[in-house]
Amino acid sequence: MSASLLSDGVVTLRSWRRADAPAIVDCIAGDDVMAGWLDRLPQPYTLADAEFYIGMEGEEKFAVTDAVSGRVLGSIGLTWHEPDVAEAGYWIRADARGRGLMTRALSLAARHAFAKGAARVQLRADTENVGSCRVAERAGFTREGVLRAAHWNPRLGRRQDWAMYSLLADER
Secondary structure, eight states: OOGGGEEOSSEEEEEOOGGGHHHHHHHHTTOHHHHHHOTTSOSSOOHHHHHHHHHOOSSEEEEEEETTTOOEEEEEEEEEETTTEEEEEEEEOGGGTTSSHHHHHHHHHHHHHHHTTOSEEEEEEETTOHHHHHHHHHTTOEEEEEEEEEEEETTTTEEEEEEEEEEEGGGO
């Protein structure tokens, strides 16, 4: 399944293009909420950071766009562990939050992973990141448990507990 076919008519997932770098900066730069949860995102976020992200290897990542206008809304990626386990990660621009768009994107990404042979798609979200947890739950993922004090986040000034979610191939 090619990235250009990952659409539900509301959101489309497609490969990132070098020309998308300014749109990524527009999504991330100055977003204190996103930067808090994702402490590896540089702040301030620059064009060079966006270009590095687009060219970075090791993750199958997609631009999440509005299916009609093509506007970049966010990003979703799959990192493969073992041959048949994919881990999803995502972010969405502030003005697109709370509308179910990332839930749609996660469902499309999971469907893509299963089409590629995944037996399991999993993700981690800070237990206090209500938005990310809701995305997983509304996309049909099961909360399996909590990885306690799993990561030190200097921006939040605390260790993060991560909720572990999964969706299995036979549950979709």
